[in-house]
Amino acid sequence: MNLFNSNRPTTSKPWPNKKPPHRSPFLSLPFFTFIFFLLFFLVYFSFSPSSLLSVTSKTSTFRSRQCTSRAPIPGEKFLWYAPHSGFSNQLSEFKNAILMAAILNRTLIVPPILDHHAVALGSCPKFRVLGPNEIRIAVWDHVVELIRSGRYVSMADIIDISSLISSSFVRAIDFRVFASLWCNLNIDVTCLNELDTQSSLLDSLKQCGSLLSGPDGSLEKCLYTVNEDCRTTVWTYKNGNKDGALDSFQPDVQLKKKKKISYVRRRRDVYQSLGPGSEAESATVLAFGTLFTSPYKGSELYIDIHEAPRDPRIQNLIEKLELLPFVPEIMSAGKNFAQETIKAPFLCAQLRLLDGQFKNHWKTTFVGLKQKLETFQQSARPINIFVMTDLPEGNWTGSYLEDLAGDSNRFKLYLLKERDEWVIQTAKRLVEASHGLGFGFVREALGGSGKNKKCVPPLLPDVLLYMEEAVCSCASLGFVGTPGSTIAESIELMRKYDVCSKSKSD
Ligand SMILES: *[C@@H]1O[C@H](CO)[C@@H](O)[C@H](O)[C@H]1NC(C)=O
Numbered sequence: 193m194n195l196f197n198s199n200r201p202t203t204s205k206p207w208p209n210k211k212p213p214h215r216s217p218f219l220s221l222p223f224f225t226f227i228f229f230l231l232f233f234l235v236y237f238s239f240s241p242s243s244l245l246s247v248t249s250k251t252s253t254f255r256s257r258q259c260t261s262r263a264p265i266p267g268e269k270f271l272w273y274a275p276h277s278g279f280s281n282q283l284s285e286f287k288n289a290i291l292m293a294a295i296l297n298r299t300l301i302v303p304p305i306l307d308h309h310a311v312a313l314g315s316c317p318k319f320r321v322l323g324p325n326e327i328r329i330a331v332w333d334h335v336v337e338l339i340r341s342g343r344y345v346s347m348a349d350i351i352d353i354s355s356l357i358s359s360s361f362v363r364a365i366d367f368r369v370f371a372s373l374w375c376n377l378n379i380d381v382t383c384l385n386e387l388d389t390q391s392s393l394l395d396s397l398k399q400c401g402s403l404l405s406g407p408d409g410s411l412e413k414c415l416y417t418v419n420e421d422c423r424t425t426v427w428t429y430k431n432g433n434k435d436g437a438l439d440s441f442q443p444d445v446q447l448k449k450k451k452k453i454s455y456v457r458r459r460r461d462v463y464q465s466l467g468p469g470s471e472a473e474s475a476t477v478l479a480f481g482t483l484f485t486s487p488y489k490g491s492e493l494y495i496d497i498h499e500a501p502r503d504p505r506i507q508n509l510i511e512k513l514e515l516l517p518f519v520p521e522i523m524s525a526g527k528n529f530a531q532e533t534i535k536a537p538f539l540c541a542q543l544r545l546l547d548g549q550f551k552n553h554w555k556t557t558f559v560g561l562k563q564k565l566e567t568f569q570q571s572a573r574p575i576n577i578f579v580m581t582d583l584p585e586g587n588w589t590g591s592y593l594e595d596l597a598g599d600s601n602r603f604k605l606y607l608l609k610e611r612d613e614w615v616i617q618t619a620k621r622l623v624e625a626s627h628g629l630g631f632g633f634v635r636e637a638l639g640g641s642g643k644n645k646k647c648v649p650p651l652l653p654d655v656l657l658y659m660e661e662a663v664c665s666c667a668s669l670g671f672v673g674t675p676g677s678t679i680a681e682s683i684e685l686m687r688k689y690d691v692c693s694k695s696k697s698d
Pocket residue numbers: 267268269297
């Protein structure tokens with residue numbers, strides 16, 4: 193697939209045209225000409241039954257009727273987007289999605305957690321990314337796969353957004369609930385694993401992907417697909433600058449020549465482009481592609497909304513979004529592990545050694561830990577270290593980790609593993625809690641049958657990473673992370689906000 197020849201049809205204009213100065217239409221000649229032709233057409237076509245007019249009006253009523261009957265909650269507008277890459281990335285997109293939903297006053301459709309790198313975006317700085325349509329379709333297919341294999345875990349099962357919802361910062365609906373209604377499928381959302389045997393339902397769900405992913409682009413009043421991405425657009429919000437101004441980061445001459453690209457990046461106000469008065473506003477569902485952004489060369493790759501001084505509500509939300517905590521089950525599991533298993537002050541070492549770029553930087557990764565350990569005075573008791581690493585214990589041979597593990601006079605190492613009882617119990621408690629289905633419109637949408645039915649999914653969610661982060665947030669002797677790792681950033685943030693001491697243990 194050649195990603196550069198994406199002659200995607202844009203469904204929206206790059207930025208709104210200026211309205212011409214108002215003039216009374218009754219005085220203009222073109223207006224009379226228009227009326228004349230309109231009358232002519234009406235008279236003409238009313239005599240021919242299978243006329244063009246009746247056909248188009250039939251399809252459009254069909255579509256809008258379809259849309260009205262699909263609308264999960266009448267009058268409610270929704271926002272969907274395409275999460276991708278690893279968990280930390282998905283979390284930062286989730287925060288951006290909450291922000292966009294609040295700005296555009298839409299109900300956020302909360303996605304599941306995708307498998308690590310099941311869907312990848314590509315590189316924004318190199319202007320080599322999956323287009324919004326392509327990534328939406330890839331996400332939809334993967335989500336159907338998660339449902340089929342019984343591995344569906346909602347973002348809201350793991351990340352606690354209850355306080356944002358209860359304080360009305362944002363409205364949210366679970367993807368499964370939304371999709372059941374939108375696709376007119378009778379999915380019992382709390383017992384999704386039974387779908388395994390009902391593959392026709394899955395087929396319908398796959399087909400329904402077009403109603404949310406929009407491979408054919410927007411559907412009038414139903415779906416508006418955002419076709420802008422980081423190659424063309426940096427979203428802003430009420431920042432006082434001119435809408436449509438050029439961003440400071442543009443493809444350089446070399447890149448333009450070498451890759452034959454013609455992108456121009458403009459800064460656009462998301463409220464003006466997609467909010468009230470825009471074409472997007474009337475659509476029941478607004479579907480973004482990726483909502484990934486990252487600072488780059490003095491600008492942002494896709495979303496540059498770090499403050500909103502002109503909108504106190506959004507400003508307040510931005511501050512709240514800096515740290516979205518894990519759900520209480522995960523935090524208390526981490527705290528319990530620290531208190532009941534380690535039972536003493538400890539250091540957390542987060543060592544990312546296998547994934548992508550980190551494979552080649554073992555030396556740098558270990559230097560930080562070595563330096564930190566040198567700062568501890570020699571004492572009678574060994575230093576407790578909680579090690580969180582993707583390198584399996586069987587592969588430690590020859591690395592600094594082997595040295596640490598061998599020096600039991602000085603160091604005592606602790607690890608969590610997927611099959612540990614702690615981890616399994618936490619996964620079970622999360623399934624029991626199923627926070628993702630517990631908020632928003634679920635009860636209304638399902639006619640009150642919400643969370644009553646209990647099903648045990650065939651596979652327990654993989655909660656190891658979240659638990660490890662929670663343990664590290666409780667490490668009182670300090671934290672050493674892998675430079676450049678988003679997991680390390682997320683742990684630093686939890687430590688900054690002191691979430692450990694604020695969470696309950698039980
Ligand atoms: C936001 O949407 C809700 C529900 O659709 C509506 O009741 C409310 O009036 C909207 N608020 C604004 C400021 O448009």
